[in-house]
Amino acid sequence: MDRLYAPWRMAYIEQPQKDSRSALPQSRTGCVFCDAVASSDDLGSLIVHRGKAAFVLLNLFPYNSGHLLVVPYLHTAQLSDLDDDASLELWTLTKRAQKALESVMHPEGYNLGMNLGTVSGAGIADHLHLHIVPRWNGDTNFMPVLADIKVLPDALENTCRKLRAVWE
Numbered sequence: 001m002d003r004l005y006a007p008w009r010m011a012y013i014e015q016p017q018k019d020s021r022s023a024l025p026q027s028r029t030g031c032v033f034c035d036a037v038a039s040s041d042d043l044g045s046l047i048v049h050r051g052k053a054a055f056v057l058l059n060l061f062p063y064n065s066g067h068l069l070v071v072p073y074l075h076t077a078q079l080s081d082l083d084d085d086a087s088l089e090l091w092t093l094t095k096r097a098q099k100a101l102e103s104v105m106h107p108e109g110y111n112l113g114m115n116l117g118t119v120s121g122a123g124i125a126d127h128l129h130l131h132i133v134p135r136w137n138g139d140t141n142f143m144p145v146l147a148d149i150k151v152l153p154d155a156l157e158n159t160c161r162k163l164r165a166v167w168e
Contacts, residue, residue, distance in 0.1 A: 067134070
């Protein structure tokens with residue numbers, strides 16, 4: 001029998017949970033994004049880049065390897081609350097993130113999107129963020145369908161290091 005071995009996943013399993021229905025870790029401020037950006041440990045927070053009005057980090061619970069989030073510093077659920085500079089930087093960082101992913105992971109396509117509001121599927125509805133999900137032909141296999149698990153080939157910290165190295 002073949003075995004899956006991913007010891008780094010224990011960090012997810014051992015994290016305290018908000019409640020039994022949530023997969024999101026406990027937050028000091030109530031917002032995992034505000035906690036991440038307040039930390040001085042960018043690698044530990046999986047922050048790839050800090051801009052003036054927004055930052056880029058890896059998703060702690062990724063849909064695919066390299067799943068990035070572009071997040072404004074402003075804690076808001078409303079896209080209309082962003083000023084023009086923050087809105088422009090959100091898209092500028094999205095373009096730069098895609099370029100970094102191209103260089104490191106060579107995806108064949110992307111899903112980009114925002115879920116605004118809980119009813120739209122937002123897991124963190126109080127702080128808007130844009131998802132950048134790299135895609136490859138055949139990247140969906142039997143594991144998510146039958147076992148409800150996603151297998152990532154590299155630790156998030158390693159992916160973060162690689163993306164940070166090519167960011168500039």
